[in-house]
Amino acid sequence: MSEPLTIRILGIDPGLAVTGYGVLDRNGSKLAYIASGRIRTPNGELAHRLKVILEGLSEVITAHRPAQVALEKVFVNVNPKSTLLLGQARGTAVCAAVLHGLPVAEYTALQVKQAVVGKGHARKEQVQAMVRRLLDLGGDPSPDAADALACAICHAHGGQGLGKLATAGYRMKRGRLV
Secondary structure, X not given: OOOOOEEEEEEEEOOOOEEEEEEEEEXXXXXXXXXXXXXXXXXXXXXXXXXXXXXXXXXXXXXXXXXXXXXXXXXXXXXXXXXXXXXXXXXXXXXXXXXXXXXXXXXXXXHHHHHHOOOOOOOHHHHHHHHHHHOOOOOOOOHHHHHHHHHHHHHHOHXXXXXXXXXXXXXXXXXXXX
């Protein structure tokens, strides 16, 4: 019997002010923490802020050499301007991965929380605590890093437990395939 293949996953929690990232290795069903952090952008011109995100994620990718990227899908916010800005930060994160030739998987916040906490409507503190437990960390990661690591954990577990289940032609509704 051969050893399970180790796959390095970069999780990204996109944001214009703060983009969280988390890197972990999956070897079979085991997860190992590699790194996490935040990319903070200065106030000012949008184009410069997006450049900071692109360069920061490129540095993370170059330093840690992930094989796959997982990121949170944008939700529709009450404020359309905030939604558009978040979408641009998210697009920049996708571009960083694609520029490095990495495949990108996307998950809703509901899917991520369901995979990590077991409840799709878990609070940020619950996500932080479960990420700490699942990755055997010495303390809670920052909220942005925890969300990014949670996204990577969701991906490592097959995206909310879907594994290799064929999902073509289906969509997610309230955390279920329909």
